[in-house]
Amino acid sequence: MNLLEVASLEVTSPDGVARVKDVSFTVAPGERIGLIGESGSGKSLTAFAIIGLLPSGVTAAGSIVLDGTQVVGAPEKHLVPLRGRVCAFIFQEPLTALDPLMKLGRQLAEPIARHQGLRGAELRRAVLEALEEVRLSDPERMAESRSYEISGGQRQRVAIAMALACRPQLLIADEPTTALDVTVQSEVLTLLDRLVADRGMALIFVSHDLAVVSRMTDHAIVMRAGEAVERGSIAQLLAAPKHPYTAAFAESARRIEADFAAAIDQGRDG
Amino acid sequence: MSTIDDREALAQVDLLEPPSLNARARRRRSLVLVAGLLLVGTIVLVALVSLAWLPYEPSDTSGSRLEAPSLAHLLGTDRLGRDLLTQIMVGARIALVVGLGAVAVGAAIGVPVGLAAAFAGGWVDDAMSAAMDILIAFPLLLLAMLIVAVTGASLLTVTVAIGISVSAVVARLTRVVAKRVLAQQYITAARTSGTGSLGIVWQHVLPNIWPTISVNLGLLFGIAVLAEASLSYLGLGAPPPNSSWGRLLQEAQSTVMTAPLGAIAPGVFLVILVIGVNLLVDGLRDVSDPTLARAR
Numbered sequence: 001m002n003l004l005e006v007a008s009l010e011v012t013s014p015d016g017v018a019r020v021k022d023v024s025f026t027v028a029p030g031e032r033i034g035l036i037g038e039s040g041s042g043k044s045l046t047a048f049a050i051i052g053l054l055p056s057g058v059t060a061a062g063s064i065v066l067d068g069t070q071v072v073g074a075p076e077k078h079l080v081p082l083r084g085r086v087c088a089f090i091f092q093e094p095l096t097a098l099d100p101l102m103k104l105g106r107q108l109a110e111p112i113a114r115h116q117g118l119r120g121a122e123l124r125r126a127v128l129e130a131l132e133e134v135r136l137s138d139p140e141r142m143a144e145s146r147s148y149e150i151s152g153g154q155r156q157r158v159a160i161a162m163a164l165a166c167r168p169q170l171l172i173a174d175e176p177t178t179a180l181d182v183t184v185q186s187e188v189l190t191l192l193d194r195l196v197a198d199r200g201m202a203l204i205f206v207s208h209d210l211a212v213v214s215r216m217t218d219h220a221i222v223m224r225a226g227e228a229v230e231r232g233s234i235a236q237l238l239a240a241p242k243h244p245y246t247a248a249f250a251e252s253a254r255r256i257e258a259d260f261a262a263a264i265d266q267g268r269d270g
Numbered sequence: 271m272s273t274i275d276d277r278e279a280l281a282q283v284d285l286l287e288p289p290s291l292n293a294r295a296r297r298r299r300s301l302v303l304v305a306g307l308l309l310v311g312t313i314v315l316v317a318l319v320s321l322a323w324l325p326y327e328p329s330d331t332s333g334s335r336l337e338a339p340s341l342a343h344l345l346g347t348d349r350l351g352r353d354l355l356t357q358i359m360v361g362a363r364i365a366l367v368v369g370l371g372a373v374a375v376g377a378a379i380g381v382p383v384g385l386a387a388a389f390a391g392g393w394v395d396d397a398m399s400a401a402m403d404i405l406i407a408f409p410l411l412l413l414a415m416l417i418v419a420v421t422g423a424s425l426l427t428v429t430v431a432i433g434i435s436v437s438a439v440v441a442r443l444t445r446v447v448a449k450r451v452l453a454q455q456y457i458t459a460a461r462t463s464g465t466g467s468l469g470i471v472w473q474h475v476l477p478n479i480w481p482t483i484s485v486n487l488g489l490l491f492g493i494a495v496l497a498e499a500s501l502s503y504l505g506l507g508a509p510p511p512n513s514s515w516g517r518l519l520q521e522a523q524s525t526v527m528t529a530p531l532g533a534i535a536p537g538v539f540l541v542i543l544v545i546g547v548n549l550l551v552d553g554l555r556d557v558s559d560p561t562l563a564r565a566r
Contacts, residue, residue, distance in 0.1 A: 084464030
């Protein structure tokens with residue numbers, strides 16, 4: 001059985017404009033898939049529709065079955081148990097995705113306590129373990145910090161720890177490294193790749209960057225103006241794009257790779 | 271690798287010690303706080319002392335009428351021969367009780383209503399906002415007078431009436447601030463991790479709106495104290511034997527030319543408390559809000 005089945009998904013904004021049109025795909029347990037598109041292509045709306053968290057006024061139609069539950073049209077109370085436990089989210093900008101007033105340890109403890117029922121010393125140990133798991137040095141200090149006191153890369157690691165805290169079967173990463181600089185980006189991608197593989201999680205990786213997606217998944221769906229214009233293996237999308245839009249992505253991915261390689265070479269020389 | 275560490279360290283230093291937060295600004299902030307503490311502390315001390323000791327019984331009319339200040343009566347006496355200092359000390363107690371009570375009532379009604387409106391959104395939010403605006407359109411005193419006139423004047427009804435009158439202000443502010451917090455991504459992030467609506471309110475919304483709300487409640491405390499004085503001045507305040515600075519002012523009105531201290535003394539105490547509270551909350555806000563400390 002598939003973990004996620006999206007069929008003929010339509011997402012409509014309050015002014016009646018269709019933002020996602022007739023998108024269908026499935027994700028099996030442990031499967032990885034990329035959603036590629038420029039901003040406004042509907043890739044993020046598709047991702048949010050999966051857990052029933054569309055902005056107010058934005059409506060979804062069609063069918064989304066997540067772990068056996070129909071998400072489209074479901075009441076909030078049926079969706080809350082799915083979030084975090086079945087499907088977790090990582091956001092683009094970790095600074096805004098963390099509560100600025102709450103200590104990171106408490107913030108991380110909250111989903112762990114809720115989903116695993118831990119209390120007191122056990123809970124604290126689980127929090128520190130979760131921080132260690134995302135390769136954060138000095139987890140004790142990290143747990144006592146607030147989001148603005150640590151660096152962007154550290155923040156995204158904390159956000160990943162929070163997303164993984166409830167042992168989700170499906171992780172949705174919405175441009176998780178776009179806000180980070182290139183070296184940190186690479187470290188976070190490696191970490192994410194390893195954690196997803198270790199736990200056998202399914203992954204939906206949303207990005208505008210084919211080069212980044214190619215590091216995380218083998219298959220991707222290319223979205224444009226709300227439609228899935230092309231899908232297939234990354235190798236195929238890069239080598240023989242059928243849609244001119246995909247070709248543009250492939251071209252820019254190749255250029256970024258080349259620039260990156262050149263930068264590394266320069267670094268070696270200098 | 272070391273260069274990256276250095277840059278991260280630098281970025282953190284920048285965040286923790288913004289250059290705009292210079293020594294002078296910091297000193298000014300702590301001065302405001304200390305001044306506020308001193309002024310409010312004076313009134314609180316007077317109120318506390320009044321519980322244990324008063325120069326005379328509040329209803330003692332043994333002095334002669336409108337006496338000038340003397341060692342026996344430090345602030346003189348009123349037209350009934352009561353010791354003015356005694357009246358003012360009891361009045362401090364009343365002012366604090368009514369002010370705190372009214373703010374508590376206002377917060378108890380206003381914060382939940384504002385949160386509900388912010389959460390509901392759509393037409394429910396519109397309807398609630400309209401109701402708040404209508405309530406706010408009534409002058410605070412008029413509204414409080416209306417409620418007191420219907421229920422009859424007592425310490426409790428005056429407190430509740432002022433509380434209800436300020437609750438609309440609290441509700442409107444709560445709604446606006448809560449809406450801003452609810453639009454933040456960390457709320458969405460909390461939702462994606464399966465936090466329910468109540469959890470969102472307790473864990474994220476309340477702590478994040480509290481710095482703004484608490485400052486506003488402090489300012490409303492000053493307004494509530496003034497409202498109580500005004501109601502008493504108009505004869506709608508807490509009835510005797512409760513003493514009130516407002517009623518002292520009203521009673522001294524006819525004799526203000528012959529015994530000006532009767533009007534000046536309660537007025538000065540009123541000003542000390544209201545200014546003190548305003549300074550205090552201003553100073554406390556800067557101390558208590560870590561994000562503001564960073565932004566300044």
